[in-house]
Amino acid sequence: MKTTRRMAMGLLAGAASLGLSMGAAQAQEDIVIGGSLPMTGVFAFAGISIEAGMSDYIKLVNDAGGIDGKMVRLAYEDTGYKVDQSVAVFNKLTSQEEIHLYYGDSTGFAKTIAPELVRKGSMIMGGASFASELNNPEAYPYAFIPGPDYTEMVNILLEYIAKEKPGASIALINSDTEFGRDPIAAAKARAAELGLDVVLEIITPPGSVDVSTEVLKLRRARPDYAISHGYILAPQPEFMSQAKALGLETKFMGTFWSMDSSLWKTVGETADGYMGVMPYRYYYDDADNAPMLDKIREMRPEYQSTGYMQGFLSAMLMVESAKRVLAEGKEMNGANLKAAMNTIKDFDTGGIMGLPISMPGNSIPVGRVYQFSAAEGKMLPVSDWINVE
Amino acid sequence: MPKSTTPSPHLVSAQDTWDAPAGLSVEDVTLRFGGIKALSGVTFSAQPGSITAVIGPNGAGKTSVFNCISGFYRPSSGRIMLDGQDVTRLRPPRRATLGMARSFQNIALFRGMTVLDNIKLGRHGHMKTNLLQAFFYAGPAAREEEALRREVEERIIDFLEIDHIRNMPVSVLSYGLQKRVELARALAMRPRILLLDEPVAGMNREETEDMARFILDVKEEWGVTILMVEHDMGLVMDISDHVTVLNFGQVIASGKPAEVQADPQVAAAYLGSGDPAALMKRLAAEGAT
């Protein structure tokens, strides 16, 4: 029995020391950006690009000497795009490191952790969610959206439609999820204001694969435009191929997360003509005076997805805020960082976004409509930058 | 081994008095499954405080009668009367609380429980503990459990001589002991009438004799009416006060063991021929062993 007793004591001691070492904050000089990133799971394609984008921007900053001589570091772990895992990662990272900047991976996580952010008051958080609900500085004082929220994205599309074809008829196609339902009510209201006619609303149950009944509804309503939201890719290609086969003239549109050109490239000819809103420039965009874009192409010779741009810009906004706080000699905390972020006005992103940006509230309501060309395998701009503030 | 030395005063209550044995009568019961008549016009009765045996060849409808009495089957017509009260339409749990207990032909103990818990289960219908009391194991619940434990230990476990196995899971017990535990569980129900479905089936001689003794003691000491289905003629003829013979779902004879033995119809049912002398010889031989 002796050995077992010793073993048990050893285990106890081990567990205690583990707990203690976890408890003590590590000696800290770097500025750490924490991240709950979906490196696996349904959203992995985005998570991997986001990580690449953030890391690249951080590398640029550090190569240029960091912020005030302090190095910036990304500390992240995989969440599998599951809210409970994101929360666990958040708690793990924040108890290991001193973190004032955080990147979260989903709306569910952003909402879940928001009260904790308010309580801690030590950090601001951006992330992969463009949920309209987060675009409310009173309810979410420490959240920011590195672009337009979903409602604003749809408004950009509506704005574009109203200009291209006044009085056009519109179908709204949304998935039956929190993500999908996000902009519906606001979109209908905005469409009415712009004199557009919402002739059809389709809600697809999650995981539904066969959309032929929905296509029949489209065929009956014959809308000029169909705005879908709440999907990455499927079932949009199926909608488009069936609609095309039926001779419908409907133009299909989407929002940020379904706008990556490498996704649509795999779809082939069917994808031709797909439109959508994009707040950032594409990797291959021709743009004058876009030094950041050039740098990215220098660092990464191959195509980088829209998620990369999103991560890149998120890191840029975080670093910029930290820089401004430190420049004023203030303490790094949520309120100061957010206030600093709100002072960002006519800020030049080096060509990542098309206009000099400002962030008066929680979002940057700017975007542009692009259209996919199957021949070139690229998204091409069809509008100017639209600000829907 | 736990033994209480000082009885607590609050254990004595009205519940601790035992009810008088009940009489049962089956009146003109007919049971149909689809087009098949399992029972037709079965009538017999069990007098309070007696042992009545229902016998008959395989498929005669003995277990069907039992199932009608305990409420699994609802007779197509006829009545079951328990002490003058019509129980034909009552659900099995209600009959149990009226004092009807039964054992099963193919042992229906709860295999995941210990012997003690199995026996305690029998008392279920007479207990009062509600959910909230159970959750907190509050006063009444604890008192009731303690009283039950005392009764089970002192009246049943001692009586049936199963102290040594009380904490064993029933699944490890021998067949004979399982049958005894089933009897113990039935006794915990404080029955006024006990229905035993083949209490000694599959037992060896010694076990059978033990069981016979227990059944007689239950009748004598506990004052419980007993109704049993049994194939062991020796046992039936030895301990029954009254025998009812079923064949093809009908009562073909009824009376004292000796009278039934002499009935040519019974012999015919058992042997397929009308030779009462041969049967009597056989029955007598079995009875003697």
Place this chain on the structure above:
Amino acid sequence: MSGDLLFFIEISLAGLGSGALLALTALAFVLIYKATRVVNLAVSEVLMLGGYLFFAFAAGLGLSAWVALPLSILGGGLLGGIVERGVIRPMLGENPISVFMVTVGLGSILVGMAELIWGAEPKSLPAFISTTPLFLGEAYVSRKIAVAFVVAGVTISVFLALFRFWRGGVALRATATDQAAAYSCGINVPGVFSVAWIVGCATAAGAGVLLGAIGGISTTMGVFGLSALVVVIVGGLDSILGALIGGLALGLIQSWASTYLGGEYTSVVTFGLLIVAMMIRPYGLFGTHEIERL
């Protein structure tokens, strides 16, 4: 023909098409249940794996669709055989719920493996069914759906015929009725088990390829299996005919519900139907009612 009537006919046809896919998946449940009395929830994940195997063969190795398709089906069958021998057979005679949970665990393993190998993001399959629309009279039918309908219909008819006339089918039926009796008649019962699992999983894999061709593949596409499970519960777990009729009926009902009520009502109608059916006929419309013995 009035527009409304035509519309109704069109959505009904679409419903029958997706119903046929449901029926095909339900068939996989039924085959396995009939022989081994196991409700194999992993059918959903085998279906997903079928789609991914096709993707691996057709897109990864660049094989022609007509080679990739049978290979995927074979792959599904192989998996079924391995699972039956390795996991299900040791569980024989256990409580059905335990075996059911084993298949739930298997499903999780398969999803994880697929994510490890192919990643979790949705993919589209290389096109192998033409997209030119089909018209029945005036009514439009998506060609993929029509193909699915025909394939599912033919497969199920073949199975119905096999069950009736082929020796192996008779052996399966005998095993389904009474395992011990079948054994004593010289039927190789473990063999029947294996065959049922192989054929059942192969069917599911084939259904997965069809499903993937219509809506793309993802590691979560196994959800479709839940609808098919509803079909077999309503139709009767041991009835092929029940799977066929139940599948078509559920396809129609889902299609009507999604058209006239909205897509968000599909699942509530599906599961509401399940509960109602269960309360009225707990063992399914065509299933065998097992009498409980004392």
Place this chain on the structure above:
Amino acid sequence: MIIGTAKESYRADEALLTTQPQRVWMAIFLAALVALPFALNDYWLYLACLVAINVTAATGLNILTGFTGLVSLGHAAFMAVGAYTVAWAETRLGTPFFINLIAGGLVAAAFGILVGLPSLRVKGLYLAIATIAASFILHFCFIHFDGITGGATGINVPPLSIFGIELATYFRLYWVIMPITAVMVLGAANLFRTRIGRAFIAIRDRDISAEVLGIPLLRYKLMSFSIASFYAGMAGGLWAYFFRVVTPESFPLLTSIFLLAAIIVGGMGAIIGGIAGAIFMTLAPELLRFGMEWISPLVPNAGALLSPVRTVVFGALIVGFLIFEPQGLAEIIQRIRRYFRLWPFRT
């Protein structure tokens, strides 16, 4: 047989902990629970609270599935009902925490009775599937009864407060969540010392003969459903205070499967099984996280393997336990206990 456990009365023999070592170990365990929050950092405290919530939910499911033999794959939906009730009461009525929590349990229990009704007609697998169906229907209600549930965006829950003290940190929440869990577990253990618990086991083992013993099947099946849902509702209520937001996507079918897996792994039909299973299944993915960290120097891109590996391990645990250790961790704990007997009190 352990010798030397002579007791003076039946009451002592009916106690929960009957031997001296048992009592000492329990005291050590309770002391550890009290000491825990002082030794752990936020991350481990977060996990401790989550474990406690899962223990409550799993114990409830164990009462229904492990002890009564009614399989439910809709347990998460009852957690959701509890969570919504708490969120609604907290934001609309502003009633005190404890009332909200109990209300969450009671409303969930009412739904449990409703969902349990099919258990009249169907059992086993059919019942399991009926409970899946019920959970999908409830999910639909959560989205569409948006006047009460806040629709797709759900309800944000203000921090838990008792007597004006805000309990928002994991450290403070622990002192609410852990004691409630302890009481719930104790209550479950008590239940099986009385006629109600015995009746449940009887129904599981042989429901027909239970009826002959005077146990009304329907009443007790529904009672089991309502108790299990009450536990789930309480767990869901705590969950709502813990995560502070309740949406229709908070309690997916996967949570139900997780809880069922927890009691399978822990051991069905043993109170300690629900506890051990919930602890193990909640912590296993976190341990994998550390495992992945350790192997990351050896395996490129190990971090990206974590989530699929977790999914595989989750499935493998279910399959492995069912095949090789069907009695679960409870049985393993028993074996260890038998091995050590009365250690360290007698060797």
